[in-house]
Amino acid sequence: MKENPYQDSLNSLSLGKSVDYPDCYDPTLLQPVARSLNRIPLGIETTLPFHGEDLWNGYEFSWLNTKGKPLVALLECRVPVTSPNIIESKSFKLYLNSFNQSRFESQDQVLALLQKDLSATAGCEVSVTLNDLASNNLPVVELDGKCIDHLDVEITTYQPDSGLLRSDPEQIIEEKLVSHLLKSNCLITNQPDWGSLYIHYKGPRIDEATLLQYIVSFREHNEFHEQCVERIFCDLMTTCNPTTLSVLARYTRRGGLDINPFRSTCLEQIGNFRLVRQ
Template identity: 50%
Template sequence: MALNDAPLGKASEYPDSYSPELLFPVPRDDNRRRIGFQDGRWPWFGEDLWQAWELSWLRPSGVPAVAWAEIRVPAASVSLIESKSLKLYLNSLNQMVFSTPAQAAEVIERDLSSASGSAVSVTLYDVDQPMMISGHPEDFELIDDEPLENVGYAYCPDELQAGGKGVTERLCSHLLKSNCPVTGQPDWGSLLIEYTGPRISRAGLLRYVVGFRQQQDFHEHCVETIFNDIFQRCDPQHLTVCARYTRRGGLDINPWRSTSAGEVPSMRLIRQ
């Protein structure tokens, strides 16, 4: 399916019956070839970690149930899932009857796995369950106040520089902004970078992050581009890049890519 067939940017009717066919997969290969990878070979592990805040179904009694979902789509899947199609699909569950939250999760896992081409995991949480919320993780250093002059707003990978003695650092910027390639709407996010290797210039890194301000791309593609640029230009021994994007339409997506396998822990930042 071509991207112009996606529901993104178009007027849509919200379904009142279960509609898994609404899920719109977007192949990952096009972007990966653009940044130099093909044939299933790339230097990262990772996931697209979604948080879905508008999720409801009916109990057998007819009384509605509500929950929020954590959805993990493997970065190795054939396709990412276009965001508006996921929103429409989740809303198609509103009048479905599930006997338990586990049954609802099982159906969502099955449908998303089929659409993405890989096993997706879904965990449902009670909306009354408290969560810790912060601006950024305590063990990350904010770089947004680095002094800069003559700031530009174009993609600028040449600004990334590293050298000297190896360090281990965790850095954060709240200044990540890109634009949806279909609608042009702004996507806002907090960028988390953890690395071991030659020290990365913070001023150069901040210029690079700000350079995404007019970039048009999907969240997942932005994160893979950032990971690849730092990996190629700064030569870290270890690298993890995660973007925590702000919520739109009841969904936020938080892709992460890393040289190490594992799982990025659940969290919610204050802008989400």
């Protein structure tokens, strides 16, 4: 039987399996997934067609000081798209939980461990910050763009189909489009992943009705969050031929973590904020 390296990699993860929830610091809980396993089928091999990052927010992060008193903080982690690996989300949650009953000399020590462990898992340097709850650094905002969810479209496809997309090369425009109807499923557990999608592009006008049909077509699709966004980016680039394109998905949190993958033809870093469902 022909070997499937993608499936072999998934089988090695704790995802979808019954596991203990340790409360003592353990960096071995973190599990990487090679980005190449999904990028190669998309035709992405050596040169990436996008810039960007995976922005994680952790809302349930705590540890003990040397006197045993709990401390809490909001965690922000930015993983570059150039990293060879994504950080598997369940292992990320287990890892963060492992700090709960461990004592540390200072917040700086905790931050240094997070930076070291997460960078080792991603395979490159990631940015990690710990923010005080009183700083209110994550305001609730609305995405800046035209929401297309009101469109009265017929939906018949619930697996990604780039053939649905249409654009008009006679109309060259710049616009920002938003949909809150993005839903895909966890690759192993089949649990729903809910998200809002932001698209900013310049180029042939994208037909809004077909774009909405395409977004909804992910509804029964099983794939990691980061992979869904890269698929959407590649499908829009190939089918609609924009000159510039940015795609941001902000997913609702699970287990105290949300992930917000960003892919763009432009070299920029996204600001951090929360949507009402986050």
